Amino acid sequence: MSGSQSVLFDVPGPRTRRRMAWLNLLFGLVVAGIGALLLVLLARKGQLDAALWTPFLEFRTWESFLVPGLVHTLQAAGLAIIGSSVFGLVFGLGRLSELRILRVVSGTVVEFFRAVPVLLMMIFVWLALGFSGNRAIDPQDYPLIAVVTALVLYNGSVFAELVRSGVHGLPRGQREAALATGLTGPQSLRSVEVPQALIAMLPALVSQLVVILKDTALGYIITYRELLQEARQVGSGNGNILQALAVAAVVFIVINYALTKAAPWVGQRMGRRTSGRAKAEAPSLVVATRD
Amino acid sequence: MRRRTVGSAAALAALALTLTACGGSDEPAGDAGGEETSAGGGETIRIGIKFDQPGLGFKDGDDYTGFDVDIARAVAEKLGYGEDQIEFVESPSKQRENLLQTGQVDMIFATYSITDERKESVAFAGPYFVAGQDLLVAADDDSISGPEDLEGKNLCSVTGSTSAQRIKDEYAAGTNLLEQPSYAECVTALTSGAVDAVTTDDIILAGLAAQPANEGKVKVVGNPFSEENYGVGLPQDNERCEDINTAITELIEDGTWQQILDDNVGVSGYQANEELNPPEVQACA
Amino acid sequence: MRALDGAYLDQFASLFETYDVPAAFWVNIKLTFFAAVLSLVLGTVLAVMRISPLPSLRWAGTSYVNVFRNMPLTIIIVFCVLGLWGQLGVTLAPDFNENFLRLAILGLAVYHAAFVCEALRSGVNTVPVGQAEAARAIGLGFLPTARLIILPQAFRGSVAPLGNTLIALTKNSTVAAAGSVAEASGLMGTMIEFRPDVIFAIFFTFALGFVLLVIPVGLLTTSLSRRLAVAR
Numbered sequence: 049m050s051g052s053q054s055v056l057f058d059v060p061g062p063r064t065r066r067r068m069a070w071l072n073l074l075f076g077l078v079v080a081g082i083g084a085l086l087l088v089l090l091a092r093k094g095q096l097d098a099a100l101w102t103p104f105l106e107f108r109t110w111e112s113f114l115v116p117g118l119v120h121t122l123q124a125a126g127l128a129i130i131g132s133s134v135f136g137l138v139f140g141l142g143r144l145s146e147l148r149i150l151r152v153v154s155g156t157v158v159e160f161f162r163a164v165p166v167l168l169m170m171i172f173v174w175l176a177l178g179f180s181g182n183r184a185i186d187p188q189d190y191p192l193i194a195v196v197t198a199l200v201l202y203n204g205s206v207f208a209e210l211v212r213s214g215v216h217g218l219p220r221g222q223r224e225a226a227l228a229t230g231l232t233g234p235q236s237l238r239s240v241e242v243p244q245a246l247i248a249m250l251p252a253l254v255s256q257l258v259v260i261l262k263d264t265a266l267g268y269i270i271t272y273r274e275l276l277q278e279a280r281q282v283g284s285g286n287g288n289i290l291q292a293l294a295v296a297a298v299v300f301i302v303i304n305y306a307l308t309k310a311a312p313w314v315g316q317r318m319g320r321r322t323s324g325r326a327k328a329e330a331p332s333l334v335v336a337t338r339d
Numbered sequence: 340m341r342r343r344t345v346g347s348a349a350a351l352a353a354l355a356l357t358l359t360a361c362g363g364s365d366e367p368a369g370d371a372g373g374e375e376t377s378a379g380g381g382e383t384i385r386i387g388i389k390f391d392q393p394g395l396g397f398k399d400g401d402d403y404t405g406f407d408v409d410i411a412r413a414v415a416e417k418l419g420y421g422e423d424q425i426e427f428v429e430s431p432s433k434q435r436e437n438l439l440q441t442g443q444v445d446m447i448f449a450t451y452s453i454t455d456e457r458k459e460s461v462a463f464a465g466p467y468f469v470a471g472q473d474l475l476v477a478a479d480d481d482s483i484s485g486p487e488d489l490e491g492k493n494l495c496s497v498t499g500s501t502s503a504q505r506i507k508d509e510y511a512a513g514t515n516l517l518e519q520p521s522y523a524e525c526v527t528a529l530t531s532g533a534v535d536a537v538t539t540d541d542i543i544l545a546g547l548a549a550q551p552a553n554e555g556k557v558k559v560v561g562n563p564f565s566e567e568n569y570g571v572g573l574p575q576d577n578e579r580c581e582d583i584n585t586a587i588t589e590l591i592e593d594g595t596w597q598q599i600l601d602d603n604v605g606v607s608g609y610q611a612n613e614e615l616n617p618p619e620v621q622a623c624a
Numbered sequence: 625m626r627a628l629d630g631a632y633l634d635q636f637a638s639l640f641e642t643y644d645v646p647a648a649f650w651v652n653i654k655l656t657f658f659a660a661v662l663s664l665v666l667g668t669v670l671a672v673m674r675i676s677p678l679p680s681l682r683w684a685g686t687s688y689v690n691v692f693r694n695m696p697l698t699i700i701i702v703f704c705v706l707g708l709w710g711q712l713g714v715t716l717a718p719d720f721n722e723n724f725l726r727l728a729i730l731g732l733a734v735y736h737a738a739f740v741c742e743a744l745r746s747g748v749n750t751v752p753v754g755q756a757e758a759a760r761a762i763g764l765g766f767l768p769t770a771r772l773i774i775l776p777q778a779f780r781g782s783v784a785p786l787g788n789t790l791i792a793l794t795k796n797s798t799v800a801a802a803g804s805v806a807e808a809s810g811l812m813g814t815m816i817e818f819r820p821d822v823i824f825a826i827f828f829t830f831a832l833g834f835v836l837l838v839i840p841v842g843l844l845t846t847s848l849s850r851r852l853a854v855a856r
Binding site: 056057058060068071072075076079086089090093095159160163164165166167168169171172175176179258262263265266268269276289290293296297300301303304305308 | 675677678679680681684690691693694695696697698699702703706707711712756760765766769770774791795796797798799801802808809812813816817820823827830831834835838839
């Protein structure tokens with residue numbers, strides 16, 4: 049029923065249109081009223097004082113704190129998406145393997161890591177590194193390693209499901225034709241099915257990037273110096289932590305909104321190059337536990 | 340078929356490239372590590388400090404400020420390390436022992452209290468300051484003069500704080516405790532009146548109170564209920580302990596110590612406990 | 625890693641006497657349950673707004689989804705505590721700790737309502753146009769059409785994505801740790817700090833706890849989505 053919202057109601061006539069204009073106005077006033085009330089309450093607490101917001105107009109705040117924080121956020125997200133792709137490919141192929149044992153092992157790993165909260169894994173890896181007493185890794189890197197590892201385990205498992213559902217989503221004829229030309233099953237998987245499945249999963253990968261980016265913010269709890277943490281640092285220095293977090297939230301919303309819009313676009317461009325369906329969403333855990 | 344394989348591989352590679360490009364372009368977090376794990380003896384000295392405690396150890400862009408930082412600089416200078424030979428490393432409370440034991444820092448100046456328990460795994464020089472757990476309250480609040488006044492009131496501290504636990508165990512069991520990731524959040528809650536007090540070591544509170552944004556809004560109660568000897572954390576097999584003790588004694592005697600204290604937390608009106616400060620350094624083990 | 629001998633297991637078991645693990649999980653279950661109910665209500669309202677005839681309502685619904693879906697949950701939880709309670713003095717319960725639990729529930733609900741709304745919209749898309757046309761033909765207005773014809777079918781068609789949102793919510797309930805709520809992930813951190821020697825056993829206990837919470841939800845929604853699917 050997409051794009052057919054108008055079916056739910058009549059095309060408004062002149063009287064309805066006038067009534068709708070009034071309702072629009074009324075509703076707008078209600079929203080504006082709530083907004084104004086919030087602002088007044090915040091202003092009464094002194095949270096709107098210019099002094100608390102002006103630091104964000106200074107170049108230094110961005111240069112020394114927010115931009116490095118954003119770079120760290122993107123760095124963790126970038127590493128996580130590369131790691132997840134590798135993890136997803138390996139375990140996705142594992143789940144498609146002809147060997148039963150490989151399928152079972154990959155399936156268990158994937159379902160396990162999809163069910164465990166990312167934050168739980170982050171805290172665990174972070175503390176485990178701290179108590180490991182190793183000399184090879186700089187402790188300054190522990191938070192980054194913990195953030196990336198947790199994100200890779202979770203999102204890699206999501207990608208593994210994407211690979212699998214992508215291959216299952218291909219028309220049967222693809223595999224049949226490959227086998228008919230004399231390729232073996234694994235060969236067909238490698239050079240016919242998986243490449244097409246990967247293209248089909250690109251849009252979902254872009255949407256998953258939003259999930260990864262947002263989840264890097266959990267690094268806040270384990271001292272990773274990402275955007276939120278740096279915003280807190282600004283807030284610690286200027287006594288404006290709420291304002292700093294609000295600015296960080298806006299940065300997150302803008303980036304993620306752009307990515308959300310990019311996913312369908314990638315889907316359209318890539319859709320032509322695969323016989324599979326390009327999906328913008330990761331497959332659900334619910335559906336995947338069965339088929 | 341082959342073309343498709345190549346095409347998709349290229350697409351993935353391009354994606355990966357874009358991502359690495361935006362992720363790893365400048366100052367990768369891992370840069371400091373790896374090459375320099377064998378600290379000590381070299382040209383530079385790695386000093387562990389806090390990054391998020393204004394007035395004590397605070398990373399302000401590329402600069403570091405605070406009482407701990409300035410004392411560390413002065414001690415390092417006496418040891419023969421110039422400003423550009425110091426590398427500051429973030430050392431969160433939970434990782435201090437680990438950092439020293441694995442040799443990833445040479446010494447730590449990070450509100451590090453000397454305790455017998457810690458002495459089992461690390462060594463200490465100093466103390467260079469004696470702090471006490473205390474309370475930070477609103478500037479116009481006269482109802483709280485010590486931890487026993489907190490019964491039924493709201494208290495804020497960082498998650499897992501020993502100071503808050505002590506208050507609940509020994510002074511006022513009916514205290515409502517709000518746990519936050521850092522003190523900055525606590526001070527925000529204090530200035531808005533959501534909590535009545537913030538607790539931790541008095542000098543940390545003074546550092547918070549000395550921030551321009553909080554000036555005149557909050558005050559340190561000045562009734563410490565514990566004694567925290569801030570020491571310089573060192574690996575157990577170190578050769579620096581005696582030299583550091585000498586340096587600290589000199590800094591105290593020539594007035595530098597007082598100067599550093601005043602510069603960093605003086606604005607808040609906070610006075611260090613004069614019976615205990617400046618402290619007498621303990622003999623090295 | 626130490627061998628899994630009797631002494632190791634004994635030490636590990638003694639941890640459960642010191643720390644109340646089931647109680648921590650119970651907090652996560654409470655967070656999840658109440659946030660799920662609240663976000664379902666809020667999400668349904670949002671979904672109706674997004675398909676309503678009034679442009680301003682549609683716009684408000686869309687903005688809500690775009691803002692809250694793209695914002696890290698951590699920030700929302702911190703805002704609930706420091707902003708709503710800390711600045712505006714919003715108190716949801718007389719008891720100090722219960723208040724933070726409810727603030728966290730509010731934060732979780734506000735965030736997941738955006739996802740519930742999107743799940744319902746995808747469900748609306750599975751309803752054939754003919755259903756709405758038929759409803760209109762017998763003279764139903766927008767709200768009766770939505771309430772009697774579209775939404776009941778949409779709910780049945782969106783069981784799977786709704787189940788996914790519920791699973792995400794269950795796992796995200798750990799983020800309440802940022803809002804001064806003593807739940808499972810926080811307890812795990814404390815336990816590891818005091819007993820690093822049994823770190824792996826502790827992690828697997830908590831991980832398994834979540835697997836046991838999540839898998840039944842997954843199986844239930846799968847079977848529900850099959851049973852409830854509208855045969856067309």
